Amino acid sequence: CTALINSAVLRNITFSKDRYDSFIDLQEKLHQNICRKRALVAIGTHDLDTISGPFTYTARPPSEIRFKPLNQSKEYTASEILDLYRTDSQLKHYLHIIENKPLYPVIYDSNGVVLSMPPIINGDHTKISINTRNVFVECTATDITKAKIVLDILVTMFSEYCEKQFIVEAAEVTYLNGKTCIYPELAYRKEKVKPDLINKKIGISETPSSLAKLLTRMCLKSHVTGNGNNIEIEIPPTRADIIHACDIIEDAAIAYGYNNIQMTIPKTYTIANQFPLNKLTELLRQDLAAAGFTEALTFALCSQEDIADKLGVDICSTKAVHIANPKTAEFQVARTSLLPGLLKTIAANKKMPLPLKLFEISDIVVKDSTKDVGARNQRNLCAIYYNKNPGFEFIHGLLDRVMQLLSVPPSKESGYLIKAAEDSAFFPGRCAEILAKGQSIGKLGVLHPDVITKFELTMPCSALEIKIEPFL
Secondary structure (H helix, E strand, O other), X not given: OOOEEEEEEXXXXXXXXXXXXXXXHHHHHHHHOOOOOOOOEEEEEEEHHHOOOOOEEEEEOHHHOEEOEOOOOOOEEHHHHHHHOOOOOOHHHHHHHOOOOOOEEEEEOOOOOEEEEOOOEEEHHHOOOOOOOOEEEEEEEOXXXXXXXXXXXXXXXXXXXXXXXXXXXXXXXXXXOOOEEEEOOOOOEEEEEOHHHHHHHHOOOOOHHHHHHXXXXXXXXXXXXXXXXXXXXXXXXXXOOOOOHHHHHHHHHHHXXXXXOOOOOOOOOOOOOOOHHHHHHHHHHHHHHHOOOEEOOOOOEEOHHHHOXXXXXXXXXXXOOEOOOOOOOOOOEEOOOOHHHHHHHHHOOOOOXXXXXXXXXXXXXXXXXXXXXXXXXXXXXXXXXXXXXXXXXXXXHHHHHHHHHOOOOEOOOOOEEEEEXXXXXXXXXEEEEEEEOOEEEEEEEEEOHXXXXXXXXXXXXXEEEEEOHHHO
16 A cells, blocks of 8 residues: 655635636546556545644554545445445546555544545545635655655645745655655756757757747746856756656747748658568558458457357467456457457358458457567468358468468478368368468368357358468
């Protein structure tokens, strides 16, 4: 659970309905982006007049935490609160952060009143309203840097509505090890950037003083130093996004106006080169079309049934990448085969004249622990033949044509060959594995009647699916 906290007070603030709504909206926006859906930081705002300090941020067993959550009519224990919000469209997404932990984080005032159980819900006792005059802001976090940024943004934006404008009351935080910190820090820092670098990166020829004015317009107070070879920029606490000189240069470009930058021809003569995999894909597409097959483009997402149940395999064995929050049952996983998409295309075009000969060359997605994102794309070629008889010879002939185009001869050692194999998607005894240059690249055969029936088809079908990346 969260282990760090910072806080501040907005004294004598005046809310209107628009200001109050904006105050709540800002917290939600911060929660969604920089707070990473409350996983890094959770913001709590409380009516200071209903509580008394000092405040204690601690952790307790769920059974010992009891309070009335925001906008509820009675008290609940912490466990009951989690059960209560399991069906809440907004809060259910945050329950996993503390669920199944032995201790839950909680904030008490000096009288034992619960302010909040971060990052889930505030207490109803400290609820703020349009009439609230003094607001206590606390940010609990696992990342103190993010917490400082969030607190700085919140108080700088809304201190404007305090009786003493832009005055924020600091809070002292004392940790268990005795360390004491004062928040908010509201730290300004200075950076220096050379005018020549700004002009070079943007492609303009402005004087140092003009560039300083442009940056000042972007709320980055700037002035020329030395002999005009440097611009000193003051970075305010509201601009945590300014990390590097390139961020300052970008602001200068925005202030100058992108449309005002003169377009120029590059000084270096460059020729673009097509991505090899895409080039191979294009060549194969043209030849498959010339062979009498019609190209289909199907969705990259599909249902679990399409790639597992309908093909007679278990979903766990497919290495499928699952969508965390699918909006529809038709888009639950990323496809691990192109075959289901083509079969669904035929099912939607059964009234068309036979035979139906379709192909697709597209990416599938499979889990791969060696990749930094845990998955990888794989370019596959899939073709199917649908008619009153299986037409396996058409699919076999197409494979031979593809291999001929790829300059891979039928050979056991250096070319390609097919050997008998078994696969739940294919009819027993009518499936073959395709080997090229010593490695398996796919399968071809006559589809199993159960597969054909599950895709609402009524006639035999032969199919081929291979990887094309090994031929680059």
